[in-house]
Amino acid sequence: MATQRTPIISGNWKMHKNHFEAIQAVQKLHYRLDREDHESVVVTVHPPFTDLRSVQTLIESDRMKISLGAQDCHWEDQGAFTGEVAPPMLAKLDVAYVIVGHSERREYFGETDETVNKKVHAVLAQGMTPIMCCGETLEEREAGGAEAKVEGQVRAGLAGLGGDKVGSLVVAYEPIWAIGTGRTATSDDAQAMCAHIRRTVDEAFGADAAARVRIQYGGSVKPGNIAELMGRDDIDGALVGGASLDPDEFAAIAQYRLH
Numbered sequence: 158m159a160t161q162r163t164p165i166i167s168g169n170w171k172m173h174k175n176h177f178e179a180i181q182a183v184q185k186l187h188y189r190l191d192r193e194d195h196e197s198v199v200v201t202v203h204p205p206f207t208d209l210r211s212v213q214t215l216i217e218s219d220r221m222k223i224s225l226g227a228q229d230c231h232w233e234d235q236g237a238f239t240g241e242v243a244p245p246m247l248a249k250l251d252v253a254y255v256i257v258g259h260s261e262r263r264e265y266f267g268e269t270d271e272t273v274n275k276k277v278h279a280v281l282a283q284g285m286t287p288i289m290c291c292g293e294t295l296e297e298r299e300a301g302g303a304e305a306k307v308e309g310q311v312r313a314g315l316a317g318l319g320g321d322k323v324g325s326l327v328v329a330y331e332p333i334w335a336i337g338t339g340r341t342a343t344s345d346d347a348q349a350m351c352a353h354i355r356r357t358v359d360e361a362f363g364a365d366a367a368a369r370v371r372i373q374y375g376g377s378v379k380p381g382n383i384a385e386l387m388g389r390d391d392i393d394g395a396l397v398g399g400a401s402l403d404p405d406e407f408a409a410i411a412q413y414r415l416h
């Protein structure tokens with residue numbers, strides 16, 4: 158029953174920090190984290206595209222254990238898609254994790270379950286790990302439709318994958334009403350939805366995938382609420398926005414086990 162899933166704490170910087178600021182932030186984060194932290198939790202940072210090369214060089218030259226992540230990508234390997242970034246370009250930069258289907262991309266940039274699904278496949282094809290986001294609006298939650306919404310996103314976003322691949326990736330549950338609002342889901346609500354996601358994966362992709370898939374909670378995660386969230390059975394990590402911009406705060410979140 159008790160499958161060991163390595164916790165994963167990810168910092169989504171969104172559209173913040175130029176490459177100079179990114180280098181400073183990652184250096185500071187590196188100094189705040191020690192060997193025991195890296196042995197017990199995977200820490201990923203997701204800067205804007207323009208910062209990736211600088212951060213990659215820093216991580217490599219200082220042999221940092223921090224993993225590099227991106228915030229999005231296109232699903233094609235190359236082509237006439239002005240302004241887009243292809244998965245092989247990210248893989249070449251040693252990007253290990255790619256956020257796919259963040260609610261801000263769905264809301265402001267027309268991302269659909271179908272494009273999310275194509276991107277998940279494309280990221281995996283390059284040997285990188287997708288962090289596939291899902292989550293309901295406040296209206297959907299108040300109308301009693303949160304579980305159905307999230308289940309639909311998980312089934313559609315992961316469609317066509319084998320259980321083996323699903324077991325290797327990360328699903329981030331981010332209730333939209335909790336993002337950047339200071340209003341965190343209660344740990345009971347977050348746990349209930351993460352358990353529902355795991356049940357959905359079990360039904361659609363099998364017990365092994367469900368036992369292995371890592372599920373993050375995201376939405377106003379802070380040093381003060383992370384320990385309680387991480388104490389719940391089906392929450393394996395966090396996708397952190399605002400609090401990941403400050404290396405001290407983000408390090409304190411990654412060190413939740415010490416709180």
Ligand code: 13P
Binds near residue numbers: 259331335377397399
């Ligand atoms: P906040 O932590 O700022 O609420 O953002 C959450 C988020 O959207 C991470 O992807």
